[in-house]
Amino acid sequence: xxxxxxxxxxxDPATPYQLDPTTHWVIRPPDQVMDDTDRYGVEVALQLKExxxxxxxxxxMGPAGNMQGIRxxxxxxxxxxxxxxxxxxxxxxxxxxxxxxxxxxKREGADLVIAGTESSDGYTGVVPQQIxxxxxxxxxxxxxxxxxxxTGIRIExxxxxxxxxxxxxxxxxxxxxxxxxEPRYPTFKGIMQAKQKPVDQLTVSDLGLDGDSVGGSGSGxxxxxxxxxxxxxxxxxxxxxxxxxxxxxxxxxxxxxx
Amino acid sequence: xxxxxxxxxxxDFLEIGSQLSDxxxxxxxxVRQFVEDKILPDVGDWYxxxxxxxxxxxxxxxxxxxxxxLEGYGCAGTSATAYGLASIELEAGDTGARSFxxxxxxxxxxxxxxxxxxEQKQQWLPAMAAGEKIGCFGLTEPDSGSDAxxxxxxxxxxxxxxxxxxxxxxxxxxxxxxVAVVWARTDEGIRGFIVPTDTPGFSTNxxxxxxxxxxxxxxxxxxDNVRLPADAVLPNVVGMKGPLSCLNEARFGILFxxxxxxxxxxxxxxxxxxxxxxxxxxxASFQLTQDKLVEMMISVNRSALIAMHLGRMKxxxxxxxxxxxxxxxxxxxxxxxxxxxxxxxxxANGITLEYPVIRHMTNLESVYTYEGTNEVHTxxxxxxxxxxxxxx
Numbered sequence: 253x254x255x256x257x258x259x260x261x262x263x264d265p266a267t268p269y270q271l272d273p274t275t276h277w278v279i280r281p282p283d284q285v286m287d288d289t290d291r292y293g294v295e296v297a298l299q300l301k302e303x304x305x306x307x308x309x310x311x312x313m314g315p316a317g318n319m320q321g322i323r324x325x326x327x328x329x330x331x332x333x334x335x336x337x338x339x340x341x342x343x344x345x346x347x348x349x350x351x352x353x354x355x356x357x358k359r360e361g362a363d364l365v366i367a368g369t370e371s372s373d374g375y376t377g378v379v380p381q382q383i384x385x386x387x388x389x390x391x392x393x394x395x396x397x398x399x400x401x402x403t404g405i406r407i408e409x410x411x412x413x414x415x416x417x418x419x420x421x422x423x424x425x426x427x428x429x430x431x432x433x434e435p436r437y438p439t440f441k442g443i444m445q446a447k448q449k450p451v452d453q454l455t456v457s458d459l460g461l462d463g464d465s466v467g468g469s470g471s472g473x474x475x476x477x478x479x480x481x482x483x484x485x486x487x488x489x490x491x492x493x494x495x496x497x498x499x500x501x502x503x504x505x506x507x508x509x510x
Numbered sequence: 511x512x513x514x515x516x517x518x519x520x521x522d523f524l525e526i527g528s529q530l531s532d533x534x535x536x537x538x539x540x541v542r543q544f545v546e547d548k549i550l551p552d553v554g555d556w557y558x559x560x561x562x563x564x565x566x567x568x569x570x571x572x573x574x575x576x577x578x579x580l581e582g583y584g585c586a587g588t589s590a591t592a593y594g595l596a597s598i599e600l601e602a603g604d605t606g607a608r609s610f611x612x613x614x615x616x617x618x619x620x621x622x623x624x625x626x627x628x629e630q631k632q633q634w635l636p637a638m639a640a641g642e643k644i645g646c647f648g649l650t651e652p653d654s655g656s657d658a659x660x661x662x663x664x665x666x667x668x669x670x671x672x673x674x675x676x677x678x679x680x681x682x683x684x685x686x687x688x689v690a691v692v693w694a695r696t697d698e699g700i701r702g703f704i705v706p707t708d709t710p711g712f713s714t715n716x717x718x719x720x721x722x723x724x725x726x727x728x729x730x731x732x733x734d735n736v737r738l739p740a741d742a743v744l745p746n747v748v749g750m751k752g753p754l755s756c757l758n759e760a761r762f763g764i765l766f767x768x769x770x771x772x773x774x775x776x777x778x779x780x781x782x783x784x785x786x787x788x789x790x791x792x793x794a795s796f797q798l799t800q801d802k803l804v805e806m807m808i809s810v811n812r813s814a815l816i817a818m819h820l821g822r823m824k825x826x827x828x829x830x831x832x833x834x835x836x837x838x839x840x841x842x843x844x845x846x847x848x849x850x851x852x853x854x855x856x857x858a859n860g861i862t863l864e865y866p867v868i869r870h871m872t873n874l875e876s877v878y879t880y881e882g883t884n885e886v887h888t889x890x891x892x893x894x895x896x897x898x899x900x901x902x
Contacts, residue, residue: 267519281516285539318532327536437544440574440586443536 253306253400253422255297256362257330258353258383259290261314261321262373276475277343278373280314286321289368291435292428294325296398297366299433304400307331309360313341313352316453326446327438334360338455343468346374350382351466355459357387364405365425369394380427390420393427521777524811526818530595537592541599544573549603554863556725560718562606564644564686564727567614571641575600575611577619583635585619591821594766598817601767602774605873606726608767613682614638616759618645621691621702624755625747630704634689646687648678648705648731649753656886658693659750663733665694665703665743672696672743674703674711674736680880684729685716691744692731693753702744702752711736722872758831761881762824765837766817768877769810771870772845775852776806778867782856793855802855806848813841832894839887846874 261284263269270279286294297308310325310333322333334356341352357365365387370377384391395407396415406419410429438446456463464470490499504510519525527535548566556563570576574586579593593615601608619638622630637643654660663676674694684690690705690712705712711734716727744752780803783794793799820837823829849871853860860867878884889900 270516283535320532320535323532324536324539327540437573438536438540439572440537440540440578440588440592443533443540444586444588446536447533 253300253304253364254309254360254362255300255306255364255366256309256311256357256360257290257293257297257325258365258367258379259294259310259312259321259325260287260371260373261285261312261317261319262287262371265372271478275343276478280317282315282317284315284317284321286324287368287371287373289370289372289430290325291328292430292432293366293368294328294330295433295435296395296426296428298329298436300364300398300400301329309334309362311353311356311360312336313344313349313356319451322451323443323446324438326449326451327442328436329442330449332450332452334452334454336454336456336459340456340463340467343471344466345468345471345473346376346378347382347472348466348468348470350379350386351461351470352456352459353379354383354386355461356454357383359459363422365389365423367425367427369427369429380425384425387423387425389423389425391425391427392418392420395426395428396432398426398428398432520780520807521773523807524815526811526814529818534589534592534595537588538595538599540573541575541596542602544569545599545603545607549600549607553604553607553725554866554869556606557604557869558724558863560720560724562610562686562725562727566607567610567641567644569641570611571639574639575615576641577615577623577635577639579615580619580623580635580639583623583631584639585623585635586639589821590762590824591818593763594817594821597763597766598770598773598814600770602770604725604869605767605771605877606723608763608770609682609723609726612760612763612767613647614641614645616763617647617756618683618687618689618691620759621647621744621747621752621756622704625702625744625752626704627741627745629741630744634704638689643688644683644686646681646683646690646729646731647756648681648684648690648692649757650678650680652677652679652730656883658753659700661693661695661700663692663694665696665701665738667697668737670740672703672738672740674705674733674738676733678731680717681714681729681731682723683727684731685714685727687714690731691756692733699748700750700752701748703738703742704744705733705736705738705742709736709738722876724869724872754831757881758834761834761838762820762829764877764881765820765834765841768838768841768845768874769813769817771874771877772806772810772813772841772848775845775849775867775870776803776810778865779803779806779852779855782859782865786857799855802851806851809844809848813844816841832890835882835887835890835894838882839884839891842874842877843884846871846878849874 264285301308308330310330313336316335316337367380381391392407394410396410397408399406404421408415409418577585578588581587665672665674692703692705713732715730783799784792786793852867893899
């Protein structure tokens with residue numbers, strides 16, 4: 253089974269990064285890390301591979317930089333990576349991203365596509381579903397548990413009140429929620445071998461896509477404004493004069509939680 | 511488009527991270543993540559309870575942390591600098607975690623790897639690299655510390671066997687070890703022995719009532735007519751060169767580790783000082799506090815540069831023991847000063863285990879004197895620059 257995992261390199265959330273003041277796009281430093289939510293997708297892919305032989309291919313779009321994030325996933329145990337880095341992709345929104353990733357996945361001929369539910373820099377949360385539509389394969393979304401069946405894949409889909417059991421044949425796409433598995437740490441041997449693993453660096457034309465259909469022009473959206481999160485208001489402090497518990501009950505009643 | 515340099519990162523002021531190779535950075539980040547996930551959430555409690563979670567050994571082994579800079583036998587075979595970077599991250603968690611890894615890799619595995627027979631290596635190293643077997647190192651004795659050559663523990667021939675008698679003191683991992691590398695006086699000089707801890711006559715007593723290195727096991731080893739087969743002795747070394755070469759390996763890890771402890775204290779003080787308000791302003795706005803923060807920041811960066819430089823020298827094969835003494839002496843005393851300064855920035859909060867500072871500060875008191883006291887390293891440096899040995 254060939255498994256494609258969508259991974260994204262993002263600026264390290266621990267260090268300050270900037271947005272371009274005109275376009276509102278993230279200024280991507282050469283040093284990027286793998287999006288933390290993608291660690292779960294990679295782990296799921298590796299577990300499925302270990303259960304039933306196969307190959308794990310990473311598929312990523314964006315400036316390759318020094319490929320720190322891609323190497324992290326290769327060091328965890330993925331077999332190869334395909335990265336689409338092209339100036340024409342600047343300003344890509346969710347749909348452009350999905351078009352490019354879907355084309356790269358098609359080129360690889362994957363039986364199963366795994367993606368995180370959303371990236372932690374853009375947070376659009378729609379790319380996996382768009383990819384499944386473009387590839388015309390079923391999307392099993394928000395998987396909190398997964399298993400390979402004889403002919404396909406079965407998952408438990410997280411819902412607000414519990415979970416649905418959903419299954420389908422292959423090819424298919426699953427999106428996994430954070431916490432679904434405990435991602436392994438890259439091993440030191442894996443880290444040292446990661447540089448030897450094949451990484452295909454492709455352009456938009458390598459995928460047979462028209463430049464106008466992707467990037468900013470192919471996204472069908474513009475970011476019109478970015479504003480900082482309003483700072484949280486200071487909380488209310490209640491000094492306990494022996495009657496504090498009554499005030500707590502009162503507040504809980506006001507919030508209609510009791 | 512040229513990217514304008516962004517704002518300075520207060521946590522990597524001199525951008526020392528940019529001097530690392532991609533592999534080194536990934537390895538550092540991996541250990542940092544491990545420490546964040548597996549050590550930092552609970553280490554305050556471990557410290558409070560005087561407990562070391564030995565189940566971490568297997569996780570460390572799976573990652574490749576144990577004996578990481580050794581080649582073959584299941585070891586990862588990284589550079590010495592990479593071992594140093596891992597030591598920084600581990601000790602930013604707790605000195606106990608870094609000590610565990612130092613002892614396993616540099617003091618227990620290294621002598622088997624360097625001085626052992628092929629059979630000894632095959633028997634012990636893969637299991638120790640995987641964290642399935644825990645090792646310790648017996649050199650120091652109750653009456654023999656800096657003057658290690660004055661040891662009383664002895665091994666005498668009995669036919670082809672050896673009979674080991676004596677005791678060792680202040681042995682990290684002693685009480686949880688499966689195997690001890692023990693140095694003993696013989697008719698031929700000081701020799702090293704591989705002693706499985708279930709050998710009859712071998713026993714350990716853990717040292718309690720410590721107020722430093724509490725998340726680490728420290729023990730006494732006792733040998734009461736411990737009978738060892740002929741092949742228990744490390745065949746390829748006789749004399750103090752054996753244990754001293756192990757200490758050089760471990761001290762190398764310490765001179766990096768101290769950077770991690772200092773960094774954790776500085777980061778804690780920096781974040782606390784920006785949040786803690788007195789006289790209607792964050793205490794970071796006071797000149798006296800800024801002075802402390804800047805001195806800490808400079809010290810941490812200076813120590814990191816020393817460590818990185820010595821790491822590159824070790825990888826180039828040009829480092830000598832006196833260089834390691836330079837790093838161990840300077841970086842540990844600098845870390846202790848940073849910890850004390852950070853403690854004062856945190857005020858009363860600085861003495862609780864809710865913050866990492868007092869834990870690092872008390873740990874560093876051990877690091878200051880173990881693996882060669884500050885004074886011993888001074889005399890090694892004194893001899894290196896004057897040519898005069900002040901020990902004799």
